[in-house]
Amino acid sequence: MMRVVFVGDVFGQPGRRVLGAQLPGLRQRADFAIVNMENAAGGFGVHRDAADSALAAGADCLTLGNHAWHHKDIYALLGDELKYPIVRPLNLSDPGAPGVGWRTFDVKTATGTERLTVVNLLGRVFMEAVANPFRAIDDLLERGDLGAVFVDMHAEATSEKQALAWHLDGRVAAVIGTHTHVPTADTRILPGGTAFQADAGFTGPHDSVIGSEVGGPVQKFLTERPHRFGVAAGRAELNAVFVQIEAGKAVGVERYRYVEE
Numbered sequence: 001m002m003r004v005v006f007v008g009d010v011f012g013q014p015g016r017r018v019l020g021a022q023l024p025g026l027r028q029r030a031d032f033a034i035v036n037m038e039n040a041a042g043g044f045g046v047h048r049d050a051a052d053s054a055l056a057a058g059a060d061c062l063t064l065g066n067h068a069w070h071h072k073d074i075y076a077l078l079g080d081e082l083k084y085p086i087v088r089p090l091n092l093s094d095p096g097a098p099g100v101g102w103r104t105f106d107v108k109t110a111t112g113t114e115r116l117t118v119v120n121l122l123g124r125v126f127m128e129a130v131a132n133p134f135r136a137i138d139d140l141l142e143r144g145d146l147g148a149v150f151v152d153m154h155a156e157a158t159s160e161k162q163a164l165a166w167h168l169d170g171r172v173a174a175v176i177g178t179h180t181h182v183p184t185a186d187t188r189i190l191p192g193g194t195a196f197q198a199d200a201g202f203t204g205p206h207d208s209v210i211g212s213e214v215g216g217p218v219q220k221f222l223t224e225r226p227h228r229f230g231v232a233a234g235r236a237e238l239n240a241v242f243v244q245i246e247a248g249k250a251v252g253v254e255r256y257r258y259v260e261e
Helices: 012-027 048-057 073-079 133-141 158-168 215-223
Strands: 002-007 032-036 061-063 102-109 112-122 148-154 174-178 195-197 236-246 249-259
Touching (some): 002 012, 002 102, 002 112, 002 174, 012 236, 012 249, 112 133, 148 158, 174 236, 195 236, 195 249
Parallel strands (some): 002 032, 112 148, 148 174
Antiparallel strands (some): 002 236, 102 112
């Protein structure tokens, strides 16, 4: 059996701090750690320092999302595949985009070595235009020899995430959503053996509006005018999902949440 922990969107310095403190302990319960770093650098994208800190804490694979290109560091990181195991969205509209949308890893478990493929997809509902994620993952699964497949579905709409999970049920081990930063209470294993949660939640400032200082978003909604958003300070939370996998299918799934005192 392979045990995978997936940590939801790391947001800014508070998210990096709590990830660094808590991920080593979570790794004691897992054979492999996937961390979404979509908001790790000031709330937008990832830079080298953020990637280095996540890998030092025990991350085995870093996934991204719609802010993948926000920092220029990402181009060098994607070009250094041995040092930086990063998976950017598979279904970008530009087929020549740097990096890869999936990676296959040999994972050491208590009983041997198992194959795990991590895929990053972008949703299209309420998001910028990208290629069809359903067709992109279908094409990938035709390759075979991927082992167990773990999908990070970075999308806004719960319905789109649910539909993708049902579409892939029995063909992938897990479909876990990211992007909305709020953990959902629909954690389950679908009939075919695919673990699902619409959103893993985020890893970042607890007393915030999805990571930002409260004042900016409140004033934007109140006045209907643009306001500057900054990363909130103070205590942080970490949200994750544990998935247990046997023979390419999920046999266990569990939500996890930690909040700093």
